[in-house]
Amino acid sequence: MGSYILKRLVSAIPVLLGITVIVFAIMALIPGDPATAILGSYATPENVEKLNRDLGLDKPAVQRYFIWLFNMMQGDFGRSFSLNRPVLDEVLDRFGATLVLAGTSFVLCSLIGVAAGVVSAARQYGFADKAITFVVLLGISIPSFFLGMMMILIFAVQLRWFPASGMWPIYGDRNLLVLLDHLLMPALALAVVATGVVARLSRSAMLEVLRQDYIRTARAKGVPERGVIWRHALRAAMVSIIPVLGIQAGFVLSGAVYIEMVFQWPGVGRMLVDAILKRDILLVQGGVVFVAACYVGFNIVVDVAQSLLDPRIKT
Amino acid sequence: MGVLSWTRRGVLAAGTAMALSLGMQAEAQTPPGVLIVGQIAEPKALDPAAVTAVNDFRILMNVYDGLVRYKSGTLEVEPALATGWEISEDGTEYTFTLREGVSFHDGSPFNAEAVVFNFERMLNEDHPYHNTGPFPLAFFFSAVESVEAVDDLTVKFTLNAPYAPFLSNLAYPTGLIVSPAAVEQYGADFGRNPSGTGPFKFAEWRSNEAVVVEANPEYWDGAPGLQAVVFRPITDANTRTAEMLAGGIDMMVEVPPVALSEFQGDAFQIFEQAGPHVWFLILNAKEGPFADKRVRQAANYAINKSALVDDVLEGTAEVAAGPTPPAFAWAYNEELEPYPYDPEKAKELIAEAGAEGAELTFYVTEGGSGMLDPIAMGTAIQADLNAVGFDTKIETYEWNTFLGEVNPGLEGKADMAEMAWMTNDPDTLPFLALRTDAWPDKGGFNSGYYSNSEVDTLLEEARVATDQDKRAELYKEMQSIVQEDAPWVFVANWKQNAVTSDRVEGFELQPSFFLLLDDVVKN
Numbered sequence: 001m002g003s004y005i006l007k008r009l010v011s012a013i014p015v016l017l018g019i020t021v022i023v024f025a026i027m028a029l030i031p032g033d034p035a036t037a038i039l040g041s042y043a044t045p046e047n048v049e050k051l052n053r054d055l056g057l058d059k060p061a062v063q064r065y066f067i068w069l070f071n072m073m074q075g076d077f078g079r080s081f082s083l084n085r086p087v088l089d090e091v092l093d094r095f096g097a098t099l100v101l102a103g104t105s106f107v108l109c110s111l112i113g114v115a116a117g118v119v120s121a122a123r124q125y126g127f128a129d130k131a132i133t134f135v136v137l138l139g140i141s142i143p144s145f146f147l148g149m150m151m152i153l154i155f156a157v158q159l160r161w162f163p164a165s166g167m168w169p170i171y172g173d174r175n176l177l178v179l180l181d182h183l184l185m186p187a188l189a190l191a192v193v194a195t196g197v198v199a200r201l202s203r204s205a206m207l208e209v210l211r212q213d214y215i216r217t218a219r220a221k222g223v224p225e226r227g228v229i230w231r232h233a234l235r236a237a238m239v240s241i242i243p244v245l246g247i248q249a250g251f252v253l254s255g256a257v258y259i260e261m262v263f264q265w266p267g268v269g270r271m272l273v274d275a276i277l278k279r280d281i282l283l284v285q286g287g288v289v290f291v292a293a294c295y296v297g298f299n300i301v302v303d304v305a306q307s308l309l310d311p312r313i314k315t
Numbered sequence: 316m317g318v319l320s321w322t323r324r325g326v327l328a329a330g331t332a333m334a335l336s337l338g339m340q341a342e343a344q345t346p347p348g349v350l351i352v353g354q355i356a357e358p359k360a361l362d363p364a365a366v367t368a369v370n371d372f373r374i375l376m377n378v379y380d381g382l383v384r385y386k387s388g389t390l391e392v393e394p395a396l397a398t399g400w401e402i403s404e405d406g407t408e409y410t411f412t413l414r415e416g417v418s419f420h421d422g423s424p425f426n427a428e429a430v431v432f433n434f435e436r437m438l439n440e441d442h443p444y445h446n447t448g449p450f451p452l453a454f455f456f457s458a459v460e461s462v463e464a465v466d467d468l469t470v471k472f473t474l475n476a477p478y479a480p481f482l483s484n485l486a487y488p489t490g491l492i493v494s495p496a497a498v499e500q501y502g503a504d505f506g507r508n509p510s511g512t513g514p515f516k517f518a519e520w521r522s523n524e525a526v527v528v529e530a531n532p533e534y535w536d537g538a539p540g541l542q543a544v545v546f547r548p549i550t551d552a553n554t555r556t557a558e559m560l561a562g563g564i565d566m567m568v569e570v571p572p573v574a575l576s577e578f579q580g581d582a583f584q585i586f587e588q589a590g591p592h593v594w595f596l597i598l599n600a601k602e603g604p605f606a607d608k609r610v611r612q613a614a615n616y617a618i619n620k621s622a623l624v625d626d627v628l629e630g631t632a633e634v635a636a637g638p639t640p641p642a643f644a645w646a647y648n649e650e651l652e653p654y655p656y657d658p659e660k661a662k663e664l665i666a667e668a669g670a671e672g673a674e675l676t677f678y679v680t681e682g683g684s685g686m687l688d689p690i691a692m693g694t695a696i697q698a699d700l701n702a703v704g705f706d707t708k709i710e711t712y713e714w715n716t717f718l719g720e721v722n723p724g725l726e727g728k729a730d731m732a733e734m735a736w737m738t739n740d741p742d743t744l745p746f747l748a749l750r751t752d753a754w755p756d757k758g759g760f761n762s763g764y765y766s767n768s769e770v771d772t773l774l775e776e777a778r779v780a781t782d783q784d785k786r787a788e789l790y791k792e793m794q795s796i797v798q799e800d801a802p803w804v805f806v807a808n809w810k811q812n813a814v815t816s817d818r819v820e821g822f823e824l825q826p827s828f829f830l831l832l833d834d835v836v837k838n
Contacts, residue, residue, distance in 0.1 A: 030716075031712075031713075031715070031716035031719050032713070032714075032715025032716045032718070032719050033715075033719075035451075036715050036718050036719055036722075037715050038367055038451050039367060039451050040367060040368075040683075040684050040718070042367070042451070042452065042454075043718055043722055044722070044747075044758045044759065044760065045722075045723070045755070045758055046758045047451070047454060051449055051451055054448065054449035055449065082359055083357065083359060083522075084359055084360040084365070084503075084506045084507065085504075085507065085522075090522065093522055093523075094523070097523075149553065152554070152557045152561075153557065156557060156561045157557050157560045157561045160561060160562070163561070163563060164554065164557045164558045164561040164563055165549060165554050165557070165558050165563070166524065166547070166563075167524070168524060170345070170351055170524075170525055170545050170547065170563075171345070171346060171349070261550070261551055261554075262551065262553075262554060263554070264548075264549050264550070264551065264554050264558075266522070266523035266524060270523075270550070271523075274356070274357070274550065277715075279715060
C-alpha cells in the first residue's frame with residue numbers, strides 16, 4: 001500500500017508542473033495586461049510601460065516563469081497587485097471559505113444522492129423510484145446559478161428567511177448557527193446537480209449488484225431485506241460509486257465559481273473571476289495552482305480509498 | 316420498510332426544523348447609526364496615491380482630506396486642509412496656507428512637512444517610501460518640479476510650466492493627504508492600515524467582506540452624523556439589488572437601469588446626479604469614409620441619441636451635445652445644441668460625400684468603466700447607421716483587450732469605436748484625446764487622429780491661463796469648433812445613481828461621483 005501511495009504521489013509531479021506551464025502560458029497569451037487594467041482610460045503607452053516596469057513585468061516570459069516557479073517552490077507565491085497583499089494569504093483565506101461551501105455541498109450530495117439511489121433501486125419501478133427519478137431529472141436540468149438566483153428571490157427578498165449573500169453577518173456574533181444560516185442556500189444550490197448525478201449512478205450501480213447471485217443467496221438464507229440492501233449490496237456498489245463521488249468533488253469545487261458569484265461567497269472561485277478581469281497574473285496563477293494541487297491530492301485519496309475497498313485495483 | 320421510511324421522515328423533519336430555526340433569526344435589521352454601503356468591488360488599497368478606481372475613491376474620500384476639495388454640488392474648488400492659496404503672476408508657483416491644529420487619525424500632526432512627504436513619496440523616485448507604490452496616477456502632478464515647506468503651516472509648489480488644472484487635480488483622490496507616520500510604520504502595508512484626517516477613521520478591513528470606518532469626533536469640519544460606515548463589496552449587480560431589497564444594505568451605488576423600477580415606492584429613495592462623464596464614438600478621421608467631415612456629421616445626425624438614453628439606458632443618461640459634459644458648469648458652452656436625429660439630412664451629406672454604402676468596422680466593448688450598456692448601445696447604433704445606407708460590421712472585445720486595440724489608434728483596423736471618460740477637469744479629456752500632439756504615436760488618446768490647429772492652440776492656451784473666466788471662454792470656443800468638426804459622435808452624459816433605504820437622511824450625490832457621507836444620518 002505504501003509503495004502504491006508513493007507511486008501516485010510521484011506521478012502527480014509532472015501533472016502539477018504541466019498545470020504551472022498551462023496557467024502561466026494562458027495568462028501570458030490573453031490580450032490585455034495588468035497595467036492597462038489598472039490605468040483604465042489613462043493607459044497611455046508611456047504610463048503602461050512605466051507601470052509594467054514597476055510591477056516587474058518587463059522581463060521576458062520564460063525568465064518570469066522560472067522566477068515564479070522557483071519562488072513558489074520556496075513557498076513564495078508573490079504579491080497580488082489588485083489586492084495589495086501576499087497571494088498565498090489571500091488564497092488560503094479564500095480557499096477556507098470555498099472548502100466550507102464545497103465540502104458541505106459534497107456531503108449533502110453524497111448522503112442524499114446515495115440514499116436516493118439506494119431507495120430507488122430497492123423499490124425499482126415503485127412509486128418512490130418514480131418520484132425520485134423525476135426529482136433527480138429536474139435537479140440535473142436546472143443550472144445551479146439560476147436556481148441560486150431564484151432561491152435568493154424567494155427566500156431572501158420575498159420571505160426574508162435567509163440572508164441574500166455573504167458568509168458572515170456584517171454585525172454580531174460569529175457562530176455555527178449564523179454560518180449555517182448563510183450557508184444553507186448556496187450549499188443546496190450547489191449540491192442539486194451533483195446529487196442528481198450521484199443518485200442516478202448509485203441507482204444503476206445498486207441494480208447491477210442486486211442482480212448478483214450472492215444477493216439471491218443472502219435473501220435465501222433469510223437475511224432481512226434491510227441488511228441485504230444496506231450491508232451486502234451497498235458495500236459492493238460503493239466500489240463503483242466512490243469514483244463518481246471523486247468526480248463530483250471536482251464538480252462542486254468548480255461549480256462553486258458560479259455559486260460564489262451569485263451568493264457573493266468570499267471563496268476562491270470568485271477571487272479567480274475578479275483576478276482574471278483585473279489581469280492580476282500572480283493571483284490567478286497562484287490560485288489555480290493551489291486549487292489544482294488540492295484536486296490532484298483529493299484524487300489520490302479517492303484512488304487509495306478505492307483500492308482499499310477493492311484490492312484488485314492496486315496494480 | 317422500517318428503516319427506510321424512518322430515514323425519509325427523519326430527514327424531512329430534521330430539514331424542516333433546521334430551516335425554520337435558521338430562518339427565524341435572519342430578520343435582524345442593520346443597526347441605526349451604522350450605514351452599510353453596497354460597493355461594486357473589493358477595494359485594492361486604501362492608499363489614495365496607489366489606487367485608480369472610483370469604487371476605491373468612494374471609501375477614501377471619507378477617510379482623507381486634500382488641500383482643496385470640490386464645493387458641494389459643483390466641480391469648483393474650495394479650501395479644505397489648506398485655508399487659502401496664492402498663485403504667482405506667471406502661474407508656476409502655488410503657495411498654500413494650511414489649517415492649524417489638524418491631526419491625523421494616528422495622532423501625528425498635519426503640517427507642511429506632511430504635505431511635502433506626500434508629494435515626494437509619489438513623485439521622487441529616490442524618496443525612502445517611494446517603494447510603497449506603484450503610483451499609477453502620479454502623472455496628475457507631473458508638472459510639479461518641487462514642493463517645499465516654507466514654515467510649519469505654509470507649503471509652496473513650483474511647477475515647471477503654468478498648469479491650470481493643478482488645483483482640481485489636488486481635489487482629486489490622488490491628491491489626498493496621508494499620515495507620514497503611518498506610512499513609515501506600515502510601509503507597503505499602509506494601504507491596509509490607512510490614516511488620514513477625514514470625517515471617518517479606519518477601523519477594520521475583513522478581506523472580501525467589509526471595510527469598516529468609524530466616526531472621527533475631532534473632525535475639523537464637524538463630527539459626522541453616523542457612528543460608522545461599512546463598505547461591503549458585492550460584485551454582482553443582481554445580488555447587490557437583491558441585498559438592497561432584502562434589507563441587508565442601506566445604500567447601493569451604480570444601480571443597473573433595469574433594476575431602478577424595483578425601488579419605486581416609499582421604502583427607498585432614488586438619487587441621480589449628472590457627472591463629468593461623456594460617452595462617445597471615436598471616428599477614424601485619418602482614412603476611410605470618416606476622413607470626410609460631412610460623413611462624420613452624417614453619423615451624428617443618423618444616430619437617434621434620445622432613443623439610446625431613454626430606451627436602452629432607461630433614462631439614466633442625457634444626450635450629449637459636445638465633447639465637454641455640462642457638469643463642468645463654468646466651462647460648458649450652453650449655446651451648443653445636440654445634433655438632432657435627422658436621417659434625411661444624414662443621407663444628403665453621405666450622398667454629397669459619395670460615401671453611400673460605405674463599409675464600417677465598429678469596435679464595441681463588453682463592459683468597462685463608464686461604458687454603461689455598450690453592447691446594446693452598439694447594436695442600436697449599428698441599426699441607425701445601416702438605416703442611412705452604411706454597412707456597419709461590429710467587432711466585440713472584452714474591456715482590457717478593447718483598450719489594447721483602441722488606445723494605439725484605429726488606423727488600418729476600424730472606422731469607429733465606443734469610448735467613455737470620466738474626468739475631474741475640463742482640460743483632461745480634450746487635451747489627451749483631441750489635440751494633434753495627442754495622436755497615439757505621441758503617447759496620447761487621440762485614437763481617431765483628429766487634427767485642427769485652432770483647437771490645439773485653444774487647448775494649450777487654456778491650460779496655462781490662470782484666470783478661470785479666460786479659461787472658460789477658451790473651452791467654450793473649443794467646444795463649438797469640435798462639435799462642428801465632429802471627430803466623435805457625441806452620444807450621452809451619464810447620470811450616476813444611488814438608492815438608499817428610507818432610514819437614510821441627508822445624503823446627496825456629487826457631480827464628482829465621489830460618495831461623501833459626513834452629513835448623512837441613519838435612523
